[in-house]
Structure formats: structure tokens, C-alpha cells
Amino acid sequence: MAGTDLRVIGAILMVSVGVxxxxxxxxxxxxxxxxxxxxxxxxxxFIAKGIGNMFVDSLIKDLTSNGYTSGGIWQFExxxxxxxxxxxxxxxxxxxLVFPLPILRTKxxxxxxxxxxxxxxxxxxxxxxxxxQLTILELPGILYFICGTVWVTxxxxxxxxxxxxxxxxxxxxxxxxxxxxxxxxxxxxFSWTGLFLRADYFYFQDLMEEMSHRSVEYMWQASYAFAIGxxxxxxxxxxxxxxxxxxxxxTYFIISYFTLGFIGYTILSSTxxxxxxxxxxxxxxxxxxxxxxxHFTVVRPLIGMYILLRFGLFDTSEEMKPxxxxxxxxxxxxxxxxxxxxVQAIIPINEMFSAALLxxxxxxxxxxxxxxxxxxxxxxxxxxxxxDERWYPExxxxxxxxxxxxxxxxxxxxxxxxxxxxQWRTNALYELILRRIEGGW
Amino acid sequence: xxxxxxxxxxxxxxxxxxxxxxxxxxxxxxxxxxAIIYFVVDAERIIDRNVQxxxxxxxVEEGISTTDSRVVADGVSEKMDYIVSExxxxxxxxxxxxxxxxxxxxxxxxxxxxxxxxxVNIPPNGANADWQNLxxxxxxxxxxxxxxxxxxxxxxxxxxxxxxxIGVQPTSIIEQWSSNDYGSGVFNLNIDVDTNSVAxxxxxxxxxxxxxxxxxxxxxxANVEEV
Numbered sequence: 001m002a003g004t005d006l007r008v009i010g011a012i013l014m015v016s017v018g019v020x021x022x023x024x025x026x027x028x029x030x031x032x033x034x035x036x037x038x039x040x041x042x043x044x045x046f047i048a049k050g051i052g053n054m055f056v057d058s059l060i061k062d063l064t065s066n067g068y069t070s071g072g073i074w075q076f077e078x079x080x081x082x083x084x085x086x087x088x089x090x091x092x093x094x095x096x097l098v099f100p101l102p103i104l105r106t107k108x109x110x111x112x113x114x115x116x117x118x119x120x121x122x123x124x125x126x127x128x129x130x131x132x133q134l135t136i137l138e139l140p141g142i143l144y145f146i147c148g149t150v151w152v153t154x155x156x157x158x159x160x161x162x163x164x165x166x167x168x169x170x171x172x173x174x175x176x177x178x179x180x181x182x183x184x185x186x187x188x189x190f191s192w193t194g195l196f197l198r199a200d201y202f203y204f205q206d207l208m209e210e211m212s213h214r215s216v217e218y219m220w221q222a223s224y225a226f227a228i229g230x231x232x233x234x235x236x237x238x239x240x241x242x243x244x245x246x247x248x249x250x251t252y253f254i255i256s257y258f259t260l261g262f263i264g265y266t267i268l269s270s271t272x273x274x275x276x277x278x279x280x281x282x283x284x285x286x287x288x289x290x291x292x293x294x295h296f297t298v299v300r301p302l303i304g305m306y307i308l309l310r311f312g313l314f315d316t317s318e319e320m321k322p323x324x325x326x327x328x329x330x331x332x333x334x335x336x337x338x339x340x341x342x343v344q345a346i347i348p349i350n351e352m353f354s355a356a357l358l359x360x361x362x363x364x365x366x367x368x369x370x371x372x373x374x375x376x377x378x379x380x381x382x383x384x385x386x387x388d389e390r391w392y393p394e395x396x397x398x399x400x401x402x403x404x405x406x407x408x409x410x411x412x413x414x415x416x417x418x419x420x421x422x423q424w425r426t427n428a429l430y431e432l433i434l435r436r437i438e439g440g441w
Numbered sequence: 442x443x444x445x446x447x448x449x450x451x452x453x454x455x456x457x458x459x460x461x462x463x464x465x466x467x468x469x470x471x472x473x474x475x476a477i478i479y480f481v482v483d484a485e486r487i488i489d490r491n492v493q494x495x496x497x498x499x500x501v502e503e504g505i506s507t508t509d510s511r512v513v514a515d516g517v518s519e520k521m522d523y524i525v526s527e528x529x530x531x532x533x534x535x536x537x538x539x540x541x542x543x544x545x546x547x548x549x550x551x552x553x554x555x556x557x558x559x560x561v562n563i564p565p566n567g568a569n570a571d572w573q574n575l576x577x578x579x580x581x582x583x584x585x586x587x588x589x590x591x592x593x594x595x596x597x598x599x600x601x602x603x604x605x606x607i608g609v610q611p612t613s614i615i616e617q618w619s620s621n622d623y624g625s626g627v628f629n630l631n632i633d634v635d636t637n638s639v640a641x642x643x644x645x646x647x648x649x650x651x652x653x654x655x656x657x658x659x660x661x662x663a664n665v666e667e668v
């Protein structure tokens with residue numbers, strides 16, 4: 001299996017996490033408005049990103065083999081990838097407004113903020129349809145800046161809260177914010193050494209070659225530099241807290257990511273390899289597959305799953321518990337088989353042996369799941385106990401709001417698929433490429 | 442304190458304020474460093490990285506012949522096989538197409554007798570080729586001792602003409618035109634002979650014909666040049 005196949009498995013994993021989680025969240029009537037909203041958004045993020053990622057492999061294959069062809073299906077694949085990414089990016093923006101800590105405190109703030117979110121989606125789609133994608137009008141990377149600023153502020157505030165105010169809930173708020181930063185920025189942290197040592201693999205990053213203007217590429221890279229700055233600040237805080245005997249899951253994540261980023265420099269420094277170069281033919285490609293590509297496809301769904309379980313966003317009543325366990329087992333099997341297939345692609349091992357190994361790993365995984373699942377769902381970690389009430393204001397939301405949100409996002413995805421189809425059939429992207437190659441922006 | 446404004450809570454105490462300002466300052470420092478490298482130190486290198494993006498692809502072709510002959514009896518269908526040598530695959534990027542020339546002369550019976558009828562066909566299986574290509578000629582018949590020329594397109598889209606490519610790296614272009622798969626396997630040629638004798642027995646009868654088959658495998662190497 002080529003490393004690129006991992007993306008398809010990752011896409012399936014993401015959509016599975018999203019759909020199954022949505023089922024359990026809809027059943028959970030004990031959530032506060034902010035948790036419910038956050039959980040719904042997280043599920044739809046996975047579904048949208050998963051659908052988009054399903055088309056990445058064939059798009060890369062098309063473009064690297066044939067280039068931009070007139071009438072090519074790459075236009076549909078590119079459109080879906082791009083439109084789903086709009087949904088994902090805007091979803092992350094919406095998520096950071098309410099989870100793990102609602103920064104919106106009144107119904108009025110909520111209405112204004114979500115009107116802006118909705119407006120942003122419409123604006124981006126209009127830009128896309130009119131052929132202004134990958135221009136400065138899109139403010140590329142802006143959502144990284146906003147989400148990063150919100151979450152790092154919450155993370156720093158609660159991770160370094162004075163000892164007399166520190167409790168399990170404050171730790172959990174910092175943990176959730178930190179995990180979301182790992183989720184959102186993790187793949188970028190692998191390239192931190194490249195930023196500081198002026199490596200091609202960082203500075204030659206190109207969003208879409210001819211399609212993207214230099215100003216767009218600068219903005220995009222600046223958002224990466226921002227993410228690395230945030231990550232380094234977190235690394236310093238985590239190292240300090242580790243020496244103070246206050247380490248948590250973020251400590252391991254961030255140290256691992258930055259260490260791998262350091263090692264990666266020795267492998268990637270002589271290349272200008274990009275995320276789409278994941279594969280199994282060279283050491284650099286294998287490295288990209290095992291780091292940033294792995295983050296996109298396997299680590300993100302697992303972090304999302306962990307957040308949903310750990311912070312009690314699932315309905316884990318006795319009636320629902322067996323179904324939730326089944327979901328976790330399905331995800332373990334998908335993730336394990338993806339990993340093993342990947343290993344097999346890099347180090348060819350006998351198929352009988354790998355099948356046996358898969359069985360053993362899944363058995364261990366399920367065994368681990370038995371204990372850890374019970375630990376997670378039986379004692380969901382609160383973010384509200386012992387925390388001043390003003391951090392979690394009560395806002396009355398209509399009962400049917402969340403059903404309406406689900407329906408609206410579903411219709412949006414269908415609409416995006418239709419737009420993608422029209423872009424392909426009208427040859428719109430090909431003509432746009434020609435205009436841009438000729439310098440007509 | 443205004444409870445509706447989270448910023449006041451986030452920056453309420455002096456320690457938080459100091460730490461957050463330190464974090465923001467550090468991030469701004471990183472952003473400034475990136476901007477200096479991007480716009481000043483490595484600006485030219487970064488601008489130039491996408492300049493070479495248009496290429497022409499040309500092909501250098503070489504034909505390798507293999508000849509075989511077979512005496513085919515009247516009314517009997519004979520089969521000849523052809524396998525492309527692996528050594529030849531190693532020397533080239535790919536096998537473009539295969540030409541098959543079937544030739545024969547009138548022999549047997551009485552000198553000056555009429556030419557036999559020779560029919561040949563290549564079934565579209567057994568080997569990996571572009572069997573659906575419209576230029577393929579997979580069967581032919583001759584009754585005047587002229588050669589029968591067959592043609593099999595092997596490498597999809599190969600026609601030995603210069604191509605113009607944009608948006609693809611040279612290594613990918615070469616990869617696209619490199620494959621040992623196309624042309625692998627066994628090509629089968631079925632030969633049928635229908636002899637024509639000048640006169641019935643007791644005059645000498647023409648009851649077979651020697652058919653010579655020349656397989657010409659046209660290999661190519663792709664060259665990519667920046668426009």
C-alpha cells in the first residue's frame with residue numbers, strides 16, 4: 001500500500017468517527033449548550049474533512065500524471081477538496097468560539113458571531129464560484145490565526161493558573177484547548193526546524209503552484225509560522241510544567257511532535273517535499289507519510305474521539321454503552337489495519353505474518369479498549385466543577401436548534417458536491433488555470 | 442466586572458496578563474523572522490522556484506526485430522508466440538508499439554503456381570497492451586504473396602510525437618512514460634494457410650507453405666526539456 005492509500009483509510013476513519021459520534025451526541029440530553037454545540041461542530045468537521053480527503057489521492061494522481069487537463073475530473077476533485085476545507089476551516093472557527101470554553105457569553109454575542117461564521121462560508125463559496133480562490137481576498141490562513149489565538153489564550157490562562165485556583169476542571173480546560181491545538185496545528189509543528197533553518201521544504205511550500213499568487217503563499221506560510229510560534233510557546237510551558245511535576249497528555253504530544261520535527265530536518269532538508277508527496281518511494285516521502293500525513297489521517301480522528309469520550313460528550317448511559325464500545329472497536333480496527341498496511345508498504349513482510357500481527361494488535365487494542373473505555377466513560381472529566389460560573393454562562397437555545405444545524409450542514413455538503421460537479425462540467429477551473437498562467441489575476 | 446466580556450476575565454490577573462503578553466510577543470517574533478526570510482533574505486530563491494514549469498517531451502525510438510518462420514500445413518491453424526525480452530525492457534523507458542510483418546512466397550506444387558492464401562490474427566489477450574487503440578491492426582489476409590502488416594499499440598497514448606506538458610515536474614513526466622508492464626506477457630499469432638494448386642493430382646500438389654514472421658518491437662526513451 002502506498003502511503004497515499006493511507007489518506008483514503010484516514011478519510012473513512014474520519015467520516016466513521018463523525019457519523020457515529022453524531023449519533024451518540026444527538027442522544028445525549030445532558031449536555032450544556034456550549035458542549036452540545038461544540039460536539040455537533042466537531043462531528044461535522046470530521047464528516048466534511050473526511051469527504052474532502054476521499055478525493056485527495058485521485059486528485060494528486062491526476063495532476064502529477066497528466067497535469068491540468070481540459071474537462072478533467074480533477075476539477076471536481078479539487079472543488080470538493082476545497083469546498084470541504086472551507087467547511088472544515090469555518091467549523092474550527094465556530095468550535096473555538098464555544099469549546100472548551102465559550103468565549104461568547106450572551107445570546108446576542110452568539111447571534112453576531114455565528115452570523116459572521118455563516119457569512120464567511122457564503123463569502124468563501126462566492127469567491128470560489130467566481131474564480132477568486134487562492135487569492136488574497138480569501139485571507140488564507142486567517143482561521144489558523146483566530147483559532148490559534150483563542151485556544152492558546154485559554155490554554156495558557158488555565159495551564160498556568162495560580163496554584164490556589166488550580167483544580168481538575170482547570171486542568172481539563174487547558175488539556176482540551178491543548179489537544180485542539182495539537183489537532184489543528186500538529187502537522188505544522190513537524191516543520192518547525194525548516195522555518196528557522198530556512199529549509200526549502202518550508203519556504204517552498206506552494207498551495208497550488210500556478211493557481212496561488214505569491215501573496216497567498218506568504219499568508220499561508222505566515223499562518224504556519226504562527227502555528228509554530230504557538231507550538232514553541234506551548235513546548236516551553238509544558239517543559240516547565242514537567243519539571244514542576246505537572247505533566248499531562250499535552251506534554252507527551254508536544255515533545256514528540258517537536259522532536260520528530262527536529263529529526264525530520266535531517267531527512268527533508270535536501271528536498272522541497274510537500275504534504276501531497278506522501279508515499280513510499282523515498283526516505284523523505286516515507287517520513288512525510290509517517291509524520292504529517294499520519295497526523296492528518298490517524299491522529300486527528302483519535303484526538304477527536306478522545307475529546308468526545310473524555311469530556312463526556314457522548315451519551316454513555318447503560319443502554320448506549322455497548323453501541324459506543326462497538327464504535328470504538330470499529331475505529332481501533334480501522335486505525336490498526338491502516339497502520340499495519342503502512343508498515344507493510346515500507347518494510348515488506350509476509351502477508352500471513354502481517355495478518356497474524358493484525359489479529360494480535362487488534363486483540364490488544366480491544367483489551368486496552370475494555371479498560372480505557374470504562375475509565376473514560378465512567379468518569380468523564382468535568383470542565384465546570386470548581387470553576388467560577390462566569391466562565392460557563394447559561395444561554396437558552398431552542399430545542400430544535402441542533403437538529404436544524406445538522407440538517408443545514410447536511411444540505412450544505414450536498415450543495416458543495418453539486419457546485420463541484422458544475423465546476424467540472426463547465427471546465428471552470430481549467431479556464432481559471434489558463435488565465436492565471438497567462439498572468440490574468 | 443462586566444461578566445459579558447471574556448477578555449476582562451482572561452486578562453484579569455497580572456500573572457496571566459504577563460504570560461499571555463510574553464506568548465503573543467514570542468509569536469510575533471517568529472512571524473517577523475519568517476517575513477524577513479521570505480521577503481528579504483531568500484526572496485529571489487523563493488520567487489524562482491516555480492519558474493520552470495513548461496516542458497516538451499520528445500522520444501528516441503529504436504526498433505528491435507525478431508524473426509521466426511514456420512511451415513503451416515493446408516487447413517491447419519498454427520500458433521506462434523512472442524515474448525519481449527526483459528533485457529530490452531531494462532534499456533528503455535517503455536515499449537511503444539509492436540509491428541508484425543508476415544511474409545511468404547509461393548513454394549511447393551508446380552513452379553509458377555498461384556499464391557496461397559494466408560490469414561493471420563492476433564487475439565487481444567495474453568499480453569498487456571493498448572488493445573482498444575483504434576490504430577491497432579490485429580488481423581490480415583494475403584493471397585498474392587504480399588506481406589501482411591499488423592500493428593499493436595502497446596504504451597497508452599504513445600505516438601512518437603513531441604508533447605507539451607505544463608504543471609508536472611520532469612521526474613513525474615519521466616515516471617509517467619516509464620513502465621515495464623506494457624508489453625509484458627505473451628503475444629499470440631494465429632496463422633491459417635489455404636493452399637492453391639495449379640492442377641489436381643497426379644500433378645504435384647501444394648499442401649503447405651512456409652510463413653516468416655518478423656516482430657519489430659519499437660522501444661522508446663523519453664526526453665524532457667524545459668521550454
